[in-house]
Amino acid sequence: MAKRIFATMAATSGSGTADNATVGTSGFMAIKGGSSTQLIDIFEILVSGFATSSAPALGVWARMSTLETTPTTLATPGSDGPMHPSTAALAAAPVTFIAAATGPTRSNAASDGRINLGLNLFGGIIRWQAAPTQQFSQLGNTAQLGESGLSFFTGTTSGSYSAHVIYEPY
Amino acid sequence: MIGSKQDGAVIVDHSASPGISEKDIDERGWRGMIPVPEGRKQEIPTLVCWHCASTVVLNPFRKRERAYCPSCDRYICDTCKAATTQPNYVHRSWRELVDLVQTGRFTVSGPPSSPILTPTSASEVIQHG
Numbered sequence: 362m363a364k365r366i367f368a369t370m371a372a373t374s375g376s377g378t379a380d381n382a383t384v385g386t387s388g389f390m391a392i393k394g395g396s397s398t399q400l401i402d403i404f405e406i407l408v409s410g411f412a413t414s415s416a417p418a419l420g421v422w423a424r425m426s427t428l429e430t431t432p433t434t435l436a437t438p439g440s441d442g443p444m445h446p447s448t449a450a451l452a453a454a455p456v457t458f459i460a461a462a463t464g465p466t467r468s469n470a471a472s473d474g475r476i477n478l479g480l481n482l483f484g485g486i487i488r489w490q491a492a493p494t495q496q497f498s499q500l501g502n503t504a505q506l507g508e509s510g511l512s513f514f515t516g517t518t519s520g521s522y523s524a525h526v527i528y529e530p531y
Numbered sequence: 532m533i534g535s536k537q538d539g540a541v542i543v544d545h546s547a548s549p550g551i552s553e554k555d556i557d558e559r560g561w562r563g564m565i566p567v568p569e570g571r572k573q574e575i576p577t578l579v580c581w582h583c584a585s586t587v588v589l590n591p592f593r594k595r596e597r598a599y600c601p602s603c604d605r606y607i608c609d610t611c612k613a614a615t616t617q618p619n620y621v622h623r624s625w626r627e628l629v630d631l632v633q634t635g636r637f638t639v640s641g642p643p644s645s646p647i648l649t650p651t652s653a654s655e656v657i658q659h660g
Contacts, residue, residue: 475586481550
């Protein structure tokens with residue numbers, strides 16, 4: 362019940378994947394609800410590119426139509442922590458991860474909203490910020506309302522990036 | 532509401548980057564992407580759909596009107612607008628959906644524009660079936 366920041370550092374986008382295919386075993390970042398009733402609001406996403414040459418990248422924040430198997434426990438340089446130092450431990454902590462044995466599948470449903478985060482990873486920065494009451498939300502912990510994440514679409518030129526997501530579980 | 536200071540925003544900063552040109556987009560087939568070429572910084576408004584809670588990046592070149600729910604008095608996305616024309620459509624805002632699921636009496640699945648509520652006990656089937 363407090364805002365948290367989920368971040369990944371020096372990740373690699375890869376060359377991207379098509380919708381309705383697994384996003385790979387790494388190079389993405391995703392949030393899954395901690396329980397079947399948990400609501401998660403996402404308020405901000407920032408991606409900054411650190412590629413060493415031009416790297417157009419079609420990043421998307423999208424819902425996942427098939428969940429991953431065995432998400433890898435988040436470890437440095439990835440992080441997920443509260444924004445306020447007095448935040449109590451969560452009873453049902455959301456699952457935040459940047460790798461998995463089999464990655465989640467990005468939904469290809471035309472009925473699913475997604476945030477276009479396309480940028481050039483060679484020095485480009487993109488930030489999406491929600492206005493009050495305009496946050497992107499997910500609900501529960503099953504497909505496809507219960508998990509969403511950042512991944513890259515086919516045609517992306519691979520490059521290094523860092524990103525953070527500000528979210529709040531309820 | 533649409534185009535007001537109440538919107539969210541996507542800010543693309545290619546002021547120190549080669550950026551993404553229309554040619555890059557055409558070559559890659561990235562339909563719907565908004566070009567922000569080298570040296571440019573652009574702020575594009577976003578709205579959230581009141582029915583499915585998805586964020587929509589507003590294409591500044593769009594001329595068609597955007598959808599609106601008079602019951603919610605809020606913006607809704609095109610997909611949710613289309614869902615309202617289906618014969619078995621039940622109006623339910625995202626907030627109402629969250630309230631139902633958080634009672635613990637239902638689980639939710641399916642696409643956000645047409646969510647499927649599954650009762651967690653047989654008694655709910657009788658009440659909502």
